[in-house]
Amino acid sequence: MTGPDVHALLDRLLPAEQRRLWVAGEWRDAEGGDTFEVVDPADGQLLARVADGSVTDAVEALDAAVAAQAGWAATPPRERGEILRSAFELIGARADDLALLMSLEMGKAVAEAKGEVSYGNEFFRWFSEEAVRIHGRWMQAPAGGSRLLTIKKPVGPCFFVTPWNFPLAMGTRKIGPAIAAGCTMVVKPAHQTPLTMLALAGLLTEAGLPDGVLNVVPTTRAKEMSEALQGDDRLRKVSFTGSTGVGRTLVRQSADQLQRVSMELGGNAPFVVFEDADVDAAVDGAMVAKMRNMGEACTAANRFLVHSSVAEEFAEKLAARMGALTVGRGQDDGVDVGPLIEEKAVETVSQLVTDAVHDGARLLTGGSVPDGPGFFYPPTVLLGVPADSAINAEEIFGPVAPITTFETEDEAVARANDTEYGLASYVYTRDLSRTIRMAERLEYGMVGINTGLISNPAAPFGGVKASGFGREGGFEGIEEYLETTYVALPV
Ligand code: NAD
Numbered sequence: 001m002t003g004p005d006v007h008a009l010l011d012r013l014l015p016a017e018q019r020r021l022w023v024a025g026e027w028r029d030a031e032g033g034d035t036f037e038v039v040d041p042a043d044g045q046l047l048a049r050v051a052d053g054s055v056t057d058a059v060e061a062l063d064a065a066v067a068a069q070a071g072w073a074a075t076p077p078r079e080r081g082e083i084l085r086s087a088f089e090l091i092g093a094r095a096d097d098l099a100l101l102m103s104l105e106m107g108k109a110v111a112e113a114k115g116e117v118s119y120g121n122e123f124f125r126w127f128s129e130e131a132v133r134i135h136g137r138w139m140q141a142p143a144g145g146s147r148l149l150t151i152k153k154p155v156g157p158c159f160f161v162t163p164w165n166f167p168l169a170m171g172t173r174k175i176g177p178a179i180a181a182g183c184t185m186v187v188k189p190a191h192q193t194p195l196t197m198l199a200l201a202g203l204l205t206e207a208g209l210p211d212g213v214l215n216v217v218p219t220t221r222a223k224e225m226s227e228a229l230q231g232d233d234r235l236r237k238v239s240f241t242g243s244t245g246v247g248r249t250l251v252r253q254s255a256d257q258l259q260r261v262s263m264e265l266g267g268n269a270p271f272v273v274f275e276d277a278d279v280d281a282a283v284d285g286a287m288v289a290k291m292r293n294m295g296e297a298c299t300a301a302n303r304f305l306v307h308s309s310v311a312e313e314f315a316e317k318l319a320a321r322m323g324a325l326t327v328g329r330g331q332d333d334g335v336d337v338g339p340l341i342e343e344k345a346v347e348t349v350s351q352l353v354t355d356a357v358h359d360g361a362r363l364l365t366g367g368s369v370p371d372g373p374g375f376f377y378p379p380t381v382l383l384g385v386p387a388d389s390a391i392n393a394e395e396i397f398g399p400v401a402p403i404t405t406f407e408t409e410d411e412a413v414a415r416a417n418d419t420e421y422g423l424a425s426y427v428y429t430r431d432l433s434r435t436i437r438m439a440e441r442l443e444y445g446m447v448g449i450n451t452g453l454i455s456n457p458a459a460p461f462g463g464v465k466a467s468g469f470g471r472e473g474g475f476e477g478i479e480e481y482l483e484t485t486y487v488a489l490p491v
Contacts, residue, residue: 024064025211041107053217061215065184068212073182081131087207103330107338120169122457127176149487154182156236164190181481194218262470267423270416271301277428285452299424322379323365349398423463
């Protein structure tokens, strides 16, 4: 697809009118008319200009959220749930367009983007059903006499900061439960991918969401904006998905006003294949766990720990499958693997691979940056990666599978846990007792047993250690947006 075609398509998917701030139920220019560029990662060219929100704009968005809070909290749960349900239907009806828009700004193949729309949208369906199940508790005090009542209330106005890798799903995981719980919000999408979130704001409004409940402020001034909003005592909650470094900053900033915080941060997922595993099934799982989103996922398998007796077979089969994938512009037919998000990402991935080869790893497929425009990196498999190679310690965030061997279960557990992160982990084995031991011994928020796909809106997604805290999805997801008030009732 060429430049003019892309721009005509974009005008249909998200009119220029909507490439602005969404505050208090209206599309607005940023203060001073500032804009920033969104780049097409498939060719590095300008895709769109979007209003660049200032701190003043963000405070006005918070004003709108605060003004809407009481009315929204008082709106019946069924009504809140039905708005989410309508949004779910609208998103379903526009799924193809949303996927195309997301593919343009983020790079992923359209088929994969459709998968994200469907996955992300399920959070709206799940939380539309949870809105009506918010409940407290009534009990008799152990000594008799008084009654103890607990009631649940929305936390209050929230600030959401989302990353570029899943422009829709990382938003709906926060927006869905917040709407269900009766919270209002200001959302700051990643500057690389603001378009999908702006489209989502339009759809939620069409679904009947009242003005001021959701406000979206794209910006290139994330630091100043988070400092200002978190310094404001009207903001009650921050939920962030992104890197551990920024997460730490936001947790520190939450201290002054003692805001509630949820942190979905980086990962370094081990993918452990035991000698008794079904190797073909493990390769299928590895393709999903590694190649979903070109490896640009916090749940991406980052280190393959494979028993030495099956390592060659696993590596050769994985290299054959990864090497056969088609790399190209995400909107073109037949493409499996799109570009990475930016040039810097290609440099980082490339350096990690070069260092691993220097450390003694054997390259089975991929490994060199293609000529031409765009931020492409080929699917790459490395065998015999030393355990202490940098690629095993750092989040790759690209389509590279480094394979290291082990001999015993204890060694596999020790290596798998040898990281500051604790988000997703994967285990392939046919031994039932071992699956239980592994689930208990792995220091991770999520363990996939004989599967490479663990994310599910009905399950609590989240990590431990430097991967953060708080859970998104499941019954736990809505608790992040509720406060508990205890009422003592003597009788
Ligand atoms: P990033 O932390 O640089 O950016 C994430 C978001 O934070 C963006 O919107 C960015 O503008 C914003 N940001 C940056 N500095 C800020 C500040 N001082 N105050 C407020 N906002 C600020 O990360 P990234 O490169 O966009 O995303 C990749 C990272 O996110 C990876 O480490 C990945 O593991 C992690 N991630 C985690 C999850 C999860 O659920 N745990 C999901 C997706 C991505």
